[in-house]
Amino acid sequence: MTAAPPxxxxxxxxxxxxxxxxxxxxxxxxxxxxxxxxxxPIYCAHPxxxxxxxxxxxxxxxxxxxxxxxxxxxxxSEGMVVDTQSDATAKARExxxxxxxxNHPLDCPVCDRGGECDLQDFAFxxxxxxxxxxxxxxxxxxxxxxxSDKIELDQERCILCWRCVRYYDEITGEKEIVLxxxxxxxxxxxxxxxxxxxxxxxxxPEICPVGALTHRQYRFKARPWDLIxxxxxxPECSYGCxxxxxxxxxxxxxxxxxxxxxxxxxxxxxxxxxxATSWNSTSRLRRPLVRDAAGGVRDVGVADAVKEAARRxxxxxxxxxxxxxxxxxxxxCTNEEAWLLQRLAREVLRxxxxxxxxxxxxxxxxxxxxxxIAEIESCTAVVVLGPEPEVNxxxxxxxxxKAATKxxxxxxxxxxxxxxxxxxxxxxxxxxxxxxADETNRARAAAVASALAxxxxxxxxxxxxxxxxxxGVKDMGLLPDLAPGYRPAVPAGMGGRAILESATSGSIxxxxxxxxxxxxxxxxxxVESALRIAKVVVVxxxxxxxxxxxxxxxxxxxxxxxxxxxxxxxxGRVQRIRAALPPATSVPSELxxxxxxxxxxxxxxxxxxxxxxxxxxLAADVPAYAAAGNGGRARWEVAAA
Amino acid sequence: xxxxxLADDRRVDVALSEQTRVEISRQKERYPSxxxxxxxxxxxxxxxxxxxxPAGMEEVARILDLAPSEVQAVATFYSMYFQKPGGRHTVMVxxxxxxxxxxxxxxVAYLERALGCPSGRTTADGMFTWQSTIECLGACGYAPMMxxxxxxxxxxxxxxxxxxxxxxxxxxxxxxxxxMQAVAMPKAPPSVAPPPAEAEGPPSDARMPGTVKGxxxxxxxxxxxxxxxxxxx
Ligand code: SF4
Ligand code: SF4
Ligand code: FES
Ligand code: FES
Numbered sequence: 001m002t003a004a005p006p007x008x009x010x011x012x013x014x015x016x017x018x019x020x021x022x023x024x025x026x027x028x029x030x031x032x033x034x035x036x037x038x039x040x041p042i043y044c045a046h047p048x049x050x051x052x053x054x055x056x057x058x059x060x061x062x063x064x065x066x067x068x069x070x071x072x073x074x075x076x077s078e079g080m081v082v083d084t085q086s087d088a089t090a091k092a093r094e095x096x097x098x099x100x101x102x103n104h105p106l107d108c109p110v111c112d113r114g115g116e117c118d119l120q121d122f123a124f125x126x127x128x129x130x131x132x133x134x135x136x137x138x139x140x141x142x143x144x145x146x147x148s149d150k151i152e153l154d155q156e157r158c159i160l161c162w163r164c165v166r167y168y169d170e171i172t173g174e175k176e177i178v179l180x181x182x183x184x185x186x187x188x189x190x191x192x193x194x195x196x197x198x199x200x201x202x203x204x205p206e207i208c209p210v211g212a213l214t215h216r217q218y219r220f221k222a223r224p225w226d227l228i229x230x231x232x233x234x235p236e237c238s239y240g241c242x243x244x245x246x247x248x249x250x251x252x253x254x255x256x257x258x259x260x261x262x263x264x265x266x267x268x269x270x271x272x273x274x275x276a277t278s279w280n281s282t283s284r285l286r287r288p289l290v291r292d293a294a295g296g297v298r299d300v301g302v303a304d305a306v307k308e309a310a311r312r313x314x315x316x317x318x319x320x321x322x323x324x325x326x327x328x329x330x331x332x333c334t335n336e337e338a339w340l341l342q343r344l345a346r347e348v349l350r351x352x353x354x355x356x357x358x359x360x361x362x363x364x365x366x367x368x369x370x371x372x373i374a375e376i377e378s379c380t381a382v383v384v385l386g387p388e389p390e391v392n393x394x395x396x397x398x399x400x401x402k403a404a405t406k407x408x409x410x411x412x413x414x415x416x417x418x419x420x421x422x423x424x425x426x427x428x429x430x431x432x433x434x435x436x437a438d439e440t441n442r443a444r445a446a447a448v449a450s451a452l453a454x455x456x457x458x459x460x461x462x463x464x465x466x467x468x469x470x471x472g473v474k475d476m477g478l479l480p481d482l483a484p485g486y487r488p489a490v491p492a493g494m495g496g497r498a499i500l501e502s503a504t505s506g507s508i509x510x511x512x513x514x515x516x517x518x519x520x521x522x523x524x525x526x527v528e529s530a531l532r533i534a535k536v537v538v539v540x541x542x543x544x545x546x547x548x549x550x551x552x553x554x555x556x557x558x559x560x561x562x563x564x565x566x567x568x569x570x571x572g573r574v575q576r577i578r579a580a581l582p583p584a585t586s587v588p589s590e591l592x593x594x595x596x597x598x599x600x601x602x603x604x605x606x607x608x609x610x611x612x613x614x615x616x617x618l619a620a621d622v623p624a625y626a627a628a629g630n631g632g633r634a635r636w637e638v639a640a641a
Numbered sequence: 642x643x644x645x646x647l648a649d650d651r652r653v654d655v656a657l658s659e660q661t662r663v664e665i666s667r668q669k670e671r672y673p674s675x676x677x678x679x680x681x682x683x684x685x686x687x688x689x690x691x692x693x694x695p696a697g698m699e700e701v702a703r704i705l706d707l708a709p710s711e712v713q714a715v716a717t718f719y720s721m722y723f724q725k726p727g728g729r730h731t732v733m734v735x736x737x738x739x740x741x742x743x744x745x746x747x748x749v750a751y752l753e754r755a756l757g758c759p760s761g762r763t764t765a766d767g768m769f770t771w772q773s774t775i776e777c778l779g780a781c782g783y784a785p786m787m788x789x790x791x792x793x794x795x796x797x798x799x800x801x802x803x804x805x806x807x808x809x810x811x812x813x814x815x816x817x818x819x820x821m822q823a824v825a826m827p828k829a830p831p832s833v834a835p836p837p838a839e840a841e842g843p844p845s846d847a848r849m850p851g852t853v854k855g856x857x858x859x860x861x862x863x864x865x866x867x868x869x870x871x872x873x874x
Contacts, residue, residue, distance in 0.1 A: 175708035180717040189717075191710040192695040 014080035029071040030058060033084060040084055041093065041122045043209050044161040045072035048266060049170050055161050057122070059092040060084045068092050090126070097127035103139045103184065105156040113211030115224040119159060139184050147177075148196035150216055150270060151204055155187045158212035164188060167207050171267065173401050174198050188212065199394055202273035203266075206257055215254065217274055222248045230580035231258060233567055235468040235560045236272040238331070239373075239393040240569025243268065245561065245580035251280045252561060252580060260631075262374045263573065265402070269394035284584040285541060285548055285556040302555060302587045303596070309553040310600030312536040313349065316509045322350030324509040326499035329356045329478045331467020332515040333590075334565030334577070335625070336611060338469070338476035339484060339618045340594045341514050346483070348603040352493025353508065356478035357466065357519050359440065360495045364474055366486055366636035368442065371434045371460035372571045373399055377407045379460075380430035383423055383452070385445055386416030388438035389464040393570060396436070396464070416441050420451035427452060436462045439470070465570050467519070468560070472568030475622065475634060485622040486636065503530035510536035514590065515557060517541045517548075540590060555593055556585040563589060564611055566630070574628040657700050661689045665704045675705040679715045683722055692723035720774055727770030728763040730809050732756075733788045734773045739781035748785050749773040751799050755806060768810050 011022045016033050023032045028051065033040050044055040053073035062069045063081035068088060083089065101123065108114040141155035164177045165188075176196050180189040190196060204213045232245040234255060241264035243255040255276040259266035288305035290298045300308070316324050327345040329338050338356070345354045376382055376399050384390065390397045403409035412426055416437070427433055433452050437445035445461055453459040465471045477484035481492040494502060496519075502508040504526070511534050513520075520527045531537055531550035539551035542559050561581045568574050587593065588609075595609030607613050619626035624634040657665075664685045668678040682705060686697040693716050695709075702709040716722045721733070734752060736745045749760070752771055756764050760773040780786045783795030787802075794805050 175710050178710045178714035180714055182718050182720075189710075189713075191698075191708070191713050 012076050012078050012080075014076050014078070014082065016082045017084055023076060025076075027076050029060065029062075029069070029074040029076055029080075029082060032076050033060075033071060033082070038084055040071045041118070041126055042072055043118060043159055044163060046163055046166070046207060049163070049166045052162055052166065055096070055159065057093070057096050059089060059096070061086045061088050093122075093126040094128045097123050098131055098133075100159050101127070101131055102133050103156065104159075105138070105140070105143075105154075106135075107157075108211075111154075111157065111211035112214045112219060112221075113157075113205075113208075117211055118209040119157075141187065146195075146216065147190065147213075148201060150201045150274065151196060152214050152216050152219065153188055154212050154214070156212075157210050158188055158208075159210055160186055161209055163207045163209065164204050164213060167203065168198070170405070171203075171398060171401070172198060172200050173405065177204075199270050200267060200398065202268055202270045203257070217277065218254045221253045222246070227253060228580070229256075230578050231576070232561075232580060233468075233569075233575045233577050234268065234272040234275075235332075235567075236269075236275050237393050238465040238468060238470040238570040239263070239395050240567065240573060240575055241268050241272060241395055242575070243272075245276070247580050250582055252276045262372070263569065263571075264395055265399065267395055267398050271394060279559060279561040279581065281543075283544060284559075285544060285554065286585045288556065288587060289551070289554040291552045291554075302593065305553055305555050306593060306596045307600050309536075309538045309555070310597055312552065313510055313512070313538065314601060316536055317349065317351075320509060323353065324507070325349050325351040325512065326353045326494070326503060326508045326510070327351060327355075327512045327514075328496060328499065328516045328519070329354075329473055329514045330516045330519040331356060331465070331470040331473055332518050332560065333469060333473055333478070334560075334563065334567055335469065335472040335476050335574070336565045336614045336618060337514065337590050337594070338473040338478045339621070340591055340609070340614055341512075342477045342484065344594055344598050345512070346489070348598050348601050349512070352489060352491050353480065353499050353502075354478055354489075354493055355480050355496035355499065356470075356473040358496040358500070358523070360497065361439065361442070361474070361479065362481050362495070364442075364479065364482060364486065366572075368445070368461050368463040369465075369471065369570060369572055371436070371462040372633060373462075373569075375460070376400065376434055376436075376462075377403045377409065379403070379409050379432045379434040381410040381412060381427045382434040382436060383427065383448060384411065384413045385418070385435070385437040385441050385448065386414075388416070388441065389436045389462075392438055392466060393464045416444055420448045423448055424451050430457050432458045432460065434460055434462060436464070438464045439466055462571065469567040471570050471572060472566070472574075475568055475572070475625070476618075484618075485624060497526075500526050500530040503534045506533060509534060510538070512538045513547055514540045514594075515542070517543055517545055520547065521545070540593060542584075556587045557590050558583050558585070565591075566615070568634065572628075572634040572636075574625055574630065574632065574634055576630045657686065657697060658689055661685045662700070662704060665701060669705055675707060676711070678705055679707070679712055680719075683712070683716055687722060690726075692726045694726075720772070720776065723770075728767050730769050730790055731788075732769055732771035732806075733775040733778070734771070735775050735778045735780070735784070735786050735788075736773055737777035737781075739777070740784040740786060743784040745785045748787065748797050748802065751802060752787075755802065769806070 010025050012025050013020065013022050014032065016036060016038055019036050021032050021036050023035055030040055030042065030045060040058050040060060043057045044052055045058060051073040053070040056070060058071040059068035060071045061083040100119065108120055114120065143154050143156060145153045147153050160179065162179065165179060168175050168177050176190055176198055177188055179186050181187055202215065205215050226248045227246040228248065230245045232243050234241040234243050242258040242260040244258050245252055246254045246256055255268065255273045257264065257266050257268050288300050288302050290300050290305060290308045313325060327341065327349065329341050333341065342354055345351050382400065382403065384400065400411050404411045414423055435445050435449045442463065445463065449459045449461050465474065477489065480495045481489055483489045499508055503511060527546060531546065537551050538553045539547045540555045540557045541547055542557045548554055560577060562579050562583045564578050566574050566576050591611060591614050592609035595606045598606040624636050628634045665682040668681040669675050672678050679701065682701045683693060686693055686701060690697055698712045698716060699709045702712045717724065732752065734745060734748055736749065753759060756769055756771055758764055760771060763770040778786065778788055780793050780795055785797045786793060786795045787797060789805060789809055
């Protein structure tokens with residue numbers, strides 16, 4: 001006997017390459033090996049999918065077993081002695097790679113995957129030096145066949161690992177891709193050659209271990225060694241998927257997934273992923289401007305622009321008090337910007353009229369986002385009100401699918417206006433129920449939650465906020481009735497729409513708009529007349545448009561790809577973002593500009609607007625954020641205690 | 642029997658007959674998992690249409706509650722499901738070991754000359770589509786062999802092949818897949834009773850096993866092994 005009898009702690013002891021390993025019962029050999037840093041090459045195995053053991057790349061020698069075993073599908077057992085370096089293992093690897101390369105076109109020099117391809121890497125590390133198969137005998141397929149407007153297939157490069165098929169089977173459930181035909185003619189295909197329709201196609205090139213499935217957006221754009229990789233957060237919605245922002249020559253070339261099991265579980269939606277190149281737009285505001293009463297425009301330095309903004313804001317508030325000023329941020333602001341903006345409004349400008357969007361959202365509370373994304377998997381049942389939550393946070397759909405298919409969670413998709421009584425009847429007995437709704441359905445979600453709660457049933461809500469940092473700016477008190485940390489604001493002010501309407505009627509005379517271009521876009525007449533009638537319009541923004549055209553003082557801002565700070569996702573997870581691109585303007589950061597403005601307005605002790613300084617002040621003001629750190633969830637219950 | 646065409650690449654809109662759809666639903670009931678019914682369901686479609694039109698596979702998917710892609714994956718895996726409309730009759734030559742040892746290559750070469758088109762193609766008159774990429778059909782004892790529509794022809798010689806082709810082509814008003822239905826979907830064993838009145842095609846005695854020496858019907862073999870009668874597609 002090679003090892004002691006199992007000690008009964010649910011752990012299993014084995015020896016891999018002479019190293020003793022203890023892992024929980026049921027662990028796969030592959031995972032046990034990586035636990036002690038032993039690399040086993042894999043193709044079909046995938047950390048998010050069930051093992052199928054079709055590629056045979058991971059064969060290893062296990063003592064007392066006559067044949068080599070696939071590490072990806074072999075469960076460890078007590079006393080196992082594994083050799084991943086034996087001659088037999090090495091020979092198997094060589095053999096498998098020789099097979100895989102038989103019909104491979106060897107076109108790495110023109111393959112988008114070159115440099116980050118498991119076939120290249122393993123062939124180099126474990127493969128044979130030469131092939132015994134004549135290069136002229138290779139079976140060929142059509143190259144660069146579009147499977148949709150997003151994905152391209154090069155069948156010659158496919159090693160038939162089944163990952164793409166299983167992705168569509170297990171992860172999205174859409175079953176769009178299958179392997180057709182047989183033997184050497186086996187090929188990845190869709191039904192009757194129809195284009196892919198999924199909203200999650202962009203994950204395919206990332207799960208494909210080779211260059212068979214590639215992004216059309218990224219075709220011939222860069223080599224991995226050309227790319228500068230920055231850890232970021234997808235700015236498209238408030239789900240907050242973690243991404244790598246891969247840039248080259250000061251342009252974003254792609255968003256790649258950066259697995260956060262608590263949030264995205266390594267999947268991105270196409271809307272988010274392919275928004276990457278939109279950040280390269282050269283249509284940007286670059287220089288500060290001041291407009292005089294007659295409409296004349298002056299190019300000024302940022303210091304003068306700030307001074308001019310302060311002078312004009314003081315002029316209106318001296319006559320009418322702070323209340324004549326309306327302040328609008330947006331979910332495009334970082335937490336630090338949002339916090340500083342509300343501080344400027346409440347402490348310096350002395351106006352209560354603050355918001356981040358037009359739809360009225362009063363009396364928000366932390367209970368509305370108590371349910372964590374990963375927590376969905378431990379619910380008994382989840383009720384999703386209407387299609388909006390999944391439309392506005394697409395990767396949520398994949399988490400719900402996983403919960404339903406792999407964790408046995410009952411997912412009930414109901415109409416947003418369904419009767420709470422009917423929903424309760426459908427859910428039946430449950431230990432923990434998640435109620436997921438879009439922020440426009442807050443009231444209904446509350447009604448459903450209270451109908452469900454009681455007896456042995458606990459209810460937790462998830463509210464899908466609109467806009468990338470929709471949750472963060474609410475936490476930071478960019479709200480008319482709430483200060484940072486959901487403390488009541490005294491006095492409460494007007495919300496976004498009321499601010500614009502008051503500007504039109506003349507009771508609001510000045511507007512301070514920080515990154516509000518997005519939320520005000522498409523509102524037409526209301527915005528236009530508000531901008532036209534207001535005496536002072538201070539705009540800090542990135543893109544040209546109605547706001548920039550109407551600004552009396554215009555200060556260029558930085559895009560989310562050009563700055564540092566933190567954003568908060570819909571479940572309250574505070575995540576860092578970093579600059580992936582150089583700024584498009586020489587104007588300093590928004591934090592610095594706001595601090596300069598505070599100084600010019602006569603406030604003291606505002607410091608320089610350095611990020612760390614603002615972040616520390618923010619954390620002192622909102623302890624839940626201090627506790628969350630980078631990547632943790634803001635726990636309001638904890639903060640209140 | 643809608644929408645049958647001879648041209649290789651033309652697609653037609655098809656609507657499966659009520660009978661075929663009922664058959665597919667019945668197959669679904671027979672298995673614990675609907676997936677298991679894909680093969681018999683596809684047979685039923687091919688019996689009706691002569692090939693697996695995409696619309697037919699979609700219909701199978703709908704009835705079995707599967708994704709159409711899954712159905713097509715299965716359909717393309719097996720060489721005896723036809724992906725394209727073919728000729729009136731289908732000729733399949735076994736080229737596996739036993740037949741190869743007994744001259745399957747010669748049969749293939751002979752057929753190519755006799756029919757005047759390569760394997761996988763349809764004769765100019767639309768009479769025959771033939772295939773030499775077929776694996777063992779289970780008649781190794783009588784190699785070399787070929788299957789025409791749903792009948793086996795064994796111990797082949799050039800003379801026999803000529804006779805078979807002539808006879809099959811000469812069957813007035815015959816229709817390849819009508820033959821398949823009459824022979825392979827009998828309500829009762831054809832050697833015992835005449836085919837049911839609703840079966841299409843000419844009277845069945847002309848095509849009974851034994852009219853050509855060495856001819857047999859696959860369905861009949863299965864019945865001998867005691868499977869339930871009549872539905873073994
Ligand atoms: S396309 Fe890629 S993921 Fe799909 S089977 Fe081929 S190698 Fe695997
Ligand atoms: S779900 Fe939202 S955060 Fe995630 S990739 Fe899609 S748009 Fe981006
Ligand atoms: S990775 Fe284990 S068999 Fe493919
Ligand atoms: S080898 Fe031809 S029938 Fe078996």
